Amino acid sequence: MILLYIILIPVLGALLSWLTAARNTALxxxxxxxxxxxDLGIVTAIWLGNGAAENGWLYHLQAPWIPQFGISLHLAMDGLSLVMLALTFFLGALAVLISWREITTKTGFFHFNLLFVITGIAGVFLTMDLFLFYFFWEVMLIPMYFLIGIWGHERREYAAYKFFIFTQAGGLLMLLSILALYFVHASNTGVYTFNYFELLNTPMERTLAMWLMLGFLVAFLVKLPAVPFHTWLPDAHTEAPTAGSVVLAGLLLKTGAYGILRFVLPLFPAASQEFAPWAMLLGVAGILYGGQLAFAQPDFKRLIAYTSVSHMGFVLLGAFAFNELAYQGVVMQMITHGISTGALFMLAGVLYERIHTRELSRMGGLWPVLPGMGTVTMIFVMASLGLPGLGNFIAEFLVLLGSWQANRLLTVLAALGLVVATVYSLRIMQKVFFGQTERQYTLPDLGLREWLIMAPLVLVILWLGVYPQPVLKTVTPNTENESVKQKAESKKPTAGNLFAPNSFQHKKQPL
Amino acid sequence: MTFNDLLSLGPLLNIAGASVLAMLLVAIWRNHRLVYYFTVLAYLLALMSVVPVARLLPHEIPPLVVIDLFALFNSGAIVGSGLIIVLLSYNYFEEREERKEEYYLLLLLATAGALVLVISRHFMSLFLGLEMLSISLYGLIAYLRARERSDEAGIKYLILAALSSAFLLFGMALVYGFTGHMDFPGIGAYLRETETLPVSVIAGFGLMLIGIGFKLGVVPFHMWAPDIYEGAPLPVTAFVATISKGGVLVLLIRFYQDVNGKEYTMLWWIMAIIAVISMFAGNWLALTQQNIKRLLAYSSIAHLGYLLVGFLSGAQSGLEAIAFYLVAYFVTSIGAFGVLIVMSSSVQDAETVEDYRGLFWRYPWVALVFTVMLLSLAGIPLTAGFIGKFYIVMAGVDGERWFLLIMLVINSVIGLYYYIRIIAMMFRTSETPLRTYIKPALPLAGNITLGLLVVVLIGLGVYPTRMMQLIQEMMTLIK
Structure with a gap:
């Protein structure tokens, strides 16, 4: 039942906050x-209680919904879901905080939408019924559309349309695949069900499996986004209000990555193996192309948006490397990218509130004026370029270690992405905080509320960089019984013990 | 005729009788409110008379009609939709027309025609029902005589409907001439016995398909739809979009089942082509449409295409999918037109997209209802439209009609664009009004009806189980 509560709490909050807004926006x-x-408290309590130690599934809830079709209200939580949920509610709460001053019109409806998106995302991370998964997948679109379309910047409607239509198109292809899988399973076993666990290991022809896998993959690649499908992202991220950008970059993109890990790889192991080189190639293309475009952007938010394309390339690369190191790197990348990019978007928002522009050319020399903000930005810029000691380094390092075993050439190219990342990241600092002052500003530095937002982000990114063990341990049990089963039996080291104390003997890599 | 015969025709007899009484009532004492209440009462009685029929199923009154669960279910849907349309009509006509009483008379007659259609399994009853429906619609469409586009719409419908009836009649005559049967099972039996069909029978079917295609408003027989949607009074538009099309579609399904249509690949291909071009043309033409009535007309052409995909899937679940989709489509369309009705003032109908600019910030309730209806048309979760589309896609995958499904998916994405466009307009925040807004009437009864529709729509979207059970039971019977 606790899983249902996790989903229902934000729904209730959404309705309540809409109703109260007419009288009292603060309330x-x-x-x-x-x-x-x-919700964050509940998730943390679960994590502290048994998250790290438990093997496999922590909670399970199944109730019939549309029994004629074999659809059930089926929720389950494992380590991966748990970690992603923690990230969801953490960033969600910060998104509410960051819009405290920014959103002054239609406050109630804004929070309704924000909480509804988060409900949809939480649902996606929890559901184990493919119909219900599609249901939540679509549920998060409409409120996100409103968030961009109503509270966004100048070209908000165009961006909102583009976002909606791209993701919907991908989603419908996934729906076809889901249904085809459903019927293939039924024709083999006679059981009509959307249950994830029963659909696992459905035997099917090679070409059919490939097509179905592609159907799923397209939906997730659009969301991720991978390179040919990424064009909605810069528009949507740039035009969205700060909280919208945070939720988009921090959480919505992760549903794509999660989908690949949870559905594509386990449901179609052979087809994904076969497709892996292409997927990795798309990942590398994303890393380099996204990075290059990020460097050329004149708009602060747009720049950060393109860095997302680049960082998500690592996710794709790692997910299709089929080994445990890469898998753990992918999960780390999902979390650390959520935090660091979320933080950068928040900083861009905070800066926009002060100087009312996103143009990099109109910034510059802000360090003396805003030393606090400069320091925080420096931390996240460093995180973004992969400085050791910060979370992103661990993630990208693990992904590269893992993918080296799968494909050396692509790994070398992906590693070049780190250089590109350094270039565009440093450009942020240079353009915004250093260099010539264009005009004399007297601006307030970060206020108490803003420090309250930034401090947890900084702490978390440091914690993940120095001691990622709890996260890795939480997500590890899963890896063993899921995606990388075929290859995991070999004696390759897992990141879980790579970072554990006294496990240096494992560091000898079979390079 | 036995008592059971009469009882099983309950809904039809109720509506038909009420139309006679309504005529007398108008002759004796002309009073809008009185006729309105009388009509509401008649629909309620007809709706209630559906219940006792359930015990008699399936009941046949040879040779003209059959009342099985499929017929009864659709009768219920038609009477229910009719009731909602009547509820929405009162205020609309109260402020517009001097002689508004005959409207109810015609509406009752048209409903009776649709009720005949869904129970008929014979060319005679088919034609009778279809003509009752069409002739009442001539009057209904041109009802607001004072408006400029009203006559145009009425005349257009008159000529084209008469033409299509002629096609239908000629087709039926050809089929009868060569098969010697006018009842559907008889024709089916004849077709099973003959190896190669005579050309005249094929021609007859072709001509009938033209007639039916016109009533359904599928491409290439769709030209009338936008003009009639635009010119007719809004409640009548809702009627044309739902009951009229639904009744004919039900008839088509019954005919197709009785003559074993899926054995004829050529028929399948013709209908498949019609379905695909209906989807594309409907959605394509709706894309840049500025008039919401015309937009909904094009969107309904596309929706008929989706329905045909379910029909053509060949799977048993296809028919279930159609039945479910039809219910969802009835509720959604009436809801959408209901919003237009309550938003329209006595001066003008709220029909351009521009009229809805920033509606959410002025009339949040109506805007929300409209948003829900549009999302349901677009097939977004939490609404009945989503389950309906899901059902249809499922039937298509079951029947492995991949080409049709891909077309459906592409069209769903195109369709999304123009539904979202209206929604975006309603949520647009423009502080400075560019033009004077229309002053909506927002009658109480209309709002309550809309509330009810929203509840049904979301109810079906979240918990469709009951409705599906009912439909599955009903479909196993007509297999």
Whole structure:
């Protein structure tokens, strides 16, 4: 039942905050914040209670919904879901905080939408019924559309359309695949079901499996986004309000990555193996192309948006490397990218509130004026370029280690992406905080609320960089019984013990 | 005729009787409110008379009609939709027309025609029902005589409907001439016995298909739809979009089943082509449409295409999918037109997309209802439209009609664009009004009806189980 509560709390919060907003906007914000913090508390309690130690599935809930079709309200939580949920509610709560001053019009409806997106995302991370998964996958679109379309910047409607239509198109292809899988399974076993666990290991022809896998993959590649499907992302991220960008970059993109890990690889192991080189190639293309485009952007938010394309390339690369190191790197990348990019978008928003522009050419020399903000930005810029000691380094390092075993050439090219990342990341610092001052500003530095937002982000990214063990351990049990089963039996070291104390003997890589 | 015969025709007799009484009532004492209440009562009675029929199923009154669960279910859907349309009509006509009483008379007659259609399994009853429906619609469409586009719409419908009836009649005559049967099972039996069909019978079917295609408004027989949608009074438009098309579609399904249509690949291909071009043309023409009535007309052409995909899937679940989709489509369309009705003032109908600019910030309730309806048309979760589309896609995958499905998916994405466009317009925040907004009437009864529709729509979207069970039971019977 606890899983249902996790989903219902933000729904309730959404309705309540909409209703109260007409009378008292402050109360509405507090309700939104509290409901997310409550969920964060629940998730943290679960994690601290048994998350790291338990093997496999922590909670399970199954109730019939549309029994004629074999659809059930089927929720389950394992380490991966747990970690992703923690990230969801953490960033969600910060997104409410960051819009405290920014959103002044239609506050109630804004929080309704924000909480509804988060409900949809939480649902995606929890559901183990493919119909229900598609249901949540679509549920998160509409409120996100509103968030961009109503509270966004100048070209918000165009961006909102583009976002909606791209993701919907991908989603419908996935729906076809889901249904085809459903019927293939039924024709083999006679059981009509959307249950994820029963659909695993459905035997099918090679070409059919390939087509179905591609159907799923397209939906996830659009969301991720991988290179040919990425064009909605810069528009949507740039035009969205700060909280919208945070949720988009921090959480929505992760549903694509999660989908690949949870559905594509386990449901179609052979087909994904076969397709792996192409997927890795797309990943590398994303890393380099995204990085190059990021470097050329004149708009602060657009620049950060393109860095997402680049960073998500690592996810694709690692996910299709089929080994445990890469898998753990992917999960780390999902979390650390969520945090670091979320933080950068928040900083861009905070800066926009002060100087009312996103143009990099109109910034410059802000360090003396805003030393606090400069320091925080420096930390996240360093995280973004993969400085050791910060979370992103661990993630990218693990992905590269893993993918080296799968494909050396692509790994070398992907590693070049780190150089590109350094270039565009440093450009942020240079353009915004150093260099010539264009005009004399007297601006307030980060206020108490903003410090309250930034401090946890900084702490988390440091914690992940120095001691990622809890996260890795939580997601590890899964890896063993899922995607990389075929290859995991070999004696390759897992990151879980790579970073564990006294496990240096494992560091000898079979390079 | 036995008592059971009469009882099983309950809904039809109720509506038909009420139309006679309504005529007398208008002759004796002309009063809008009175006729309105009388009509509501008649629909309610007809709806209630559906219940006792359930015990008699399946009941046949040879040779003209058959009342099975499929017929009864659709009768219920038609009467229910009719009731909702009547509820939405009162305020609309109260402020517009001097002689508004005959509207109810015609509406009852048209409903009776649709009810005959869904129970008929004979050319005679088919034609009777179809003509009752069409002739009442001539009057209904041109009802608001004072409006400029009203006459145009009425005349257009008159000429084209008469033409299509002629095609249908000629087709039926050819089929009868060579098969010697006018009842559907008889024709089916004849077709099973003959190896190669005579050309005249094929021609007859072709001509009938033209007639039916016109009533359904599928491409290439769709030209009338936008003009009639635009010119007719809004409640009548809702009627044309739902009951009229639904009744004919039900008839088509029954005919197709009785004559074993899926054995004829050529028929399948013709209908497949019609389905695909209906989807594309409907969605394509709706893309840049600025008039919401015309937009909904094109969108309904596309929706008929989706329905045909379910029909053509050949799987048993296809028929279930159609039945479910039809219910969802009835509720959604009436809801959408209901919004237009309550938003329209006595001066003008709220029909351009521009009229809805920023509606959410002025009338959040109506805008929300409209949003839900549009999302349902687009097939987004939490609404009945999603389950309906899901059902249809499922039937298509079951029947392995991959080409049709890909077309459906492409069209769903195109369709999304123009539904979202209206939604975006409603949520647009423009602080400075560019033009004077229309002053909506927002009658209480209309709002309550809309609320009800939203509840049904979301109810079906979240918990469709009951409805599916009912439909599955009903479909196993007509297999």
């Amino acid at each position: 509405c914000r507090w309700i939104a914040l509290c409901s997310l913090l409550l």
